[in-house]
Amino acid sequence: MPQVFIHKNSLISSMFRSSLRLIVVGIVLFASFEPVQALTYSLPFRDNFDTSSVWTVQQVSGSSWQQGSPSYGTTSSSHSSPSCWDVELNSSYRDSTISYLVSPQINFNGEYNARLSFWQNFNTEDYFDGARLEFALNGGGWITLGLASDPNAENWYSRNNIASSNRPAWCGSSNGWIQSSFVLVPLNGFSGNVQFRFVFTSSDSVHADGYSIDDFFIDQAPVFDAGIVSLFYPMHFALENAMDSVQCVLKTLAALLSIH
Numbered sequence: 477m478p479q480v481f482i483h484k485n486s487l488i489s490s491m492f493r494s495s496l497r498l499i500v501v502g503i504v505l506f507a508s509f510e511p512v513q514a515l516t517y518s519l520p521f522r523d524n525f526d527t528s529s530v531w532t533v534q535q536v537s538g539s540s541w542q543q544g545s546p547s548y549g550t551t552s553s554s555h556s557s558p559s560c561w562d563v564e565l566n567s568s569y570r571d572s573t574i575s576y577l578v579s580p581q582i583n584f585n586g587e588y589n590a591r592l593s594f595w596q597n598f599n600t601e602d603y604f605d606g607a608r609l610e611f612a613l614n615g616g617g618w619i620t621l622g623l624a625s626d627p628n629a630e631n632w633y634s635r636n637n638i639a640s641s642n643r644p645a646w647c648g649s650s651n652g653w654i655q656s657s658f659v660l661v662p663l664n665g666f667s668g669n670v671q672f673r674f675v676f677t678s679s680d681s682v683h684a685d686g687y688s689i690d691d692f693f694i695d696q697a698p699v700f701d702a703g704i705v706s707l708f709y710p711m712h713f714a715l716e717n718a719m720d721s722v723q724c725v726l727k728t729l730a731a732l733l734s735i736h
């Protein structure tokens with residue numbers, strides 16, 4: 477009957493390899509089940525796009541948002557050096573583009589009248605190609621922010637409908653860098669995470685220089701930003717040119733403190 481010998485070192489080596497495999501499997505399992513911790517930012521949120529970006533690109537077709545120094549046609553600079561986001565840094569954007577530039581999660585804590593602003597420089601086919609800004613609350617559906625000439629905004633959209641998206645957009649020529657801003661009334665009182673995204677779209681023919689954005693800020697309303705939220709007296713009318721007292725509730729809209 478043949479005898480079977482197991483060399484001691486082989487056994488130890490085998491046990492070591494088994495343990496090592498368990499450890500490796502353990503590390504893999506641990507890595508697999510570790511939840512992804514996406515960074516969430518709070519206000520004020522200020523991004524000059526000059527360092528490694530916390531925004532992400534979601535490319536669907538055609539050209540893509542790129543971070544760097546633009547060098548093509550009228551879109552050949554950043555607003556703050558050295559970098560901005562641009563659709564095709566070194567050439568015209570392509571036809572039939574759909575490209576998203578998505579912000580990180582930004583936490584709102586019941587703010588009132590927070591102000592979003594950014595700089596942009598664009599030259600696109602008017603009525604056909606351009607960009608809009610959307611927002612999403614707590615990971616919900618995307619909503620277009622505002623309309624052309626929105627009363628809460630400055631320099632907000634060139635058209636209420638462009639052919640490549642059937643949505644509002646900045647399009648045509650900005651004639652250099654311009655600042656656009658929006659008082660975020662639609663988000664007043666909201667507590668939770670908000671994401672923003674720029675959506676660039678182009679039609680299937682005719683293209684131009686491009687689209688650049690830079691210095692994207694969201695600032696809380698200043699604490700002295702107060703308004704009347706309830707009016708008790710006079711209720712319906714007041715005599716013209718007559719002195720009278722007023723009873724009302726004022727709120728500092730940023731801090732939500734009542735003054736009687």
Ligand SMILES: [Ca+2]
Nearest residue numbers: 524525556559
């Ligand atoms: Ca910049």
Ligand SMILES: [Ca+2]
Nearest residue numbers: 601679681682
């Ligand atoms: Ca076009």
